[in-house]
Amino acid sequence: MTESPDEDYRRAAVDLLGAIAYGELSAFERLVEDAKMAPGIGDKIAIGAMATAEFAHLQKLVERLEQLGADPAEAMQVFRPSFDSFHAHTAPSDYYEGLIKAYVGDGLAADFYREIAAYLDPETREVIISSLEDTGQTAFIVERVRAGIAEDHRLGGRLALWGRRLMGEALTQAQRVAGDRDSLTALLAGGVDRPGLDLAALGRMFARLTELHAARMAELGLDA
Template sequence: MAHHAESSDPSAPKDAAAPPDDTPAAPVASALDDPEYRRGVVELLGVLAFGEISACERLVADSQMAPDLRSKVEVATMAAAEFDHFEVLRDRLVEMGEDPFDAMEPFAATFGDFHRKTKPADFLEGLVKAFVGDGLAADFYREIAAYLDPVTRTTVIDTLSGTGHSEFVVEQVRAAIEADPRVGGRLALWGRRLMGEALRQAQTLVAERDALSAVLVGGVETPGLDLTAISRMFTRITEAHTERMARLGLAA
């Protein structure tokens, strides 16, 4: 009987405690009630979502260049991970009452331009692009995430988790260089080109989107980035790129 009383008692307080469970969402709601900040968040989620779906498309196309079935499956797995990330971002926009496709559409031209200028010539270039390009994007958005409200920050960080392909890419690139050292020089140049285009894309996005840049220079209850902080941010991104290239056995 005592156990009966104990098992029914907790359920009553649980119901009674339900309203306070909503209270942690209050600060987030007030942040997103600021129209300028909200626009910046919608733009950020839109650009991330477009980046994920275009990465998925790109990897599906690159898989056609795979030399064998194992490689094709590895690249398809990367594409599936990118699509999973896209779904998280899309669902968050819907949760906010936004049309995810309207939020993504403004970034079609920027990503289209980037992918036209960085079309891989072969399977190895495609792998390096996936490894380096995704890493650079993740570094950039992770830096921005520090200036976001907790819910948006968590969403962004969750979608920047690795797609589980780094070891496969490192293996493939290092094996190719070992088989033909000349491949290393070509891929190193390719990596530098990717870095240049990715940084230009990031600067274009921030320069063209007022609300997105407003989030960077200061959001609700968050400090902004001054010029010194922006300089340090790009230094960190460049250093991380150098380390990534070194993992592949390439000079940055």
């Protein structure tokens, strides 16, 4: 039996919300772990505040999933293997690498999801956009990284390489999330009632993601 266009769309919305929600959950867990590497109590408090913000974002996504008639845990579980694999391949070796991952890696993921959210209904789009908002905590990361580089110039080169690695891994992860789920592929392909992404538009989207990544790296005082 062929599903209705409305049901196809609901599945796509649930998949996207599930992916973002698991991303927020894993970010929360990772920040809690990163706080253990923080050199002082002030840094631990700042990282803890970032983790708290991630969890608050997660709750909004869970509520929207429930409104769409989905089981939030099931919607998130689908994406657990790919996200866990990504984090296993990009585990930071020290505090500074953790900060870069939180700022650059999570920022790139947020940019990608904002792009896809443009194809959703206004209510779901607003939930996603609000869940990806910077709560202002990341200013702390920029300050800490710049201060660290000022103290040790060798740190800048190492973190620049780390940032480039994160970029490649994050783009691969984004393509995997979009490509592994037929519903998301169909959403991006468009339909008779809405435009989709052709190859040219897809190329422009990834060009925008690359530019935003370069801007974040520059703000940190690093070469993209």
